[in-house]
Amino acid sequence: MTVIAPPLLTVRDPTVRYGTAQALLDVSFEAPRNSALAVLGPNGAGKSTPARALSGLVPTAAGSFALDGRDLTGRPPDSIRRAGPVHLPEGRGVFPTLTVLENLRMATACDRRGRQAAGTLSGGEQQMLSLARALMVDPRLVVADELPLGVAPKMVDVVFESLRRARSAGVAVIVIEQFASRALDFADHCLVLRRGRIAWAGDAALAGPELLRRHLGEATAA
Ligand SMILES: Nc1ncnc2c1ncn2[C@@H]1O[C@H](COP(=O)(O)OP(=O)(O)OP(=O)(O)O)[C@@H](O)[C@H]1O
């Protein structure tokens, strides 16, 4: 008998309001273990909002989030963090006044970089640092909102290699991206959002150039 494991993360139609505007409409999806989901969409499509709601950074008026069978809906951010998701928000995601050493809480990191103030790193380096830190706490779910894919290609390789390793170790990975191709190369599944709704969902391998052009436009399908 084949036992199908339930998805690690289940997101059911969260209602998030920014003022009077409702950011998401009927957005439900799942993230299985050992797999990566790319969340794509043009500017303002609602890509970051489910991650913010899952982490408790914005309140939800309705809908639900479950991680590993535990309902996280409406819990405060600290309690959610203890349950295992790691969210790398858009932007820097490190504590700029702490040293790299403090950020990584790593007793062995005694090299030059280890003593550099994290705020003096470039934006891309800070993203790398926040990813390294996130993976160190042995998360079950990593949500990376807009990794610095525009920076040095070598660094991008390192980023995806660490995510790949995490995925092989059983982590569910969600990569939120405006630029599709690199995320799709990596991901198993794909969710395309547009104006707060799901425009397309399916296998990452099936999200071809024509589909991406239609949903993301010429510039962001690259
Ligand atoms: N704090 C806020 N106040 C008001 N409106 C907001 C706020 N944050 C987001 N919105 C609006 O909600 C919608 C969804 O925002 P969201 O940040 O999830 O989109 P996104 O796809 O992540 O955008 P981006 O590509 O810019 O990262 C957008 O129309 C956005 O303008």
Ligand SMILES: [Mg+2]
């Ligand atoms: Mg965003």
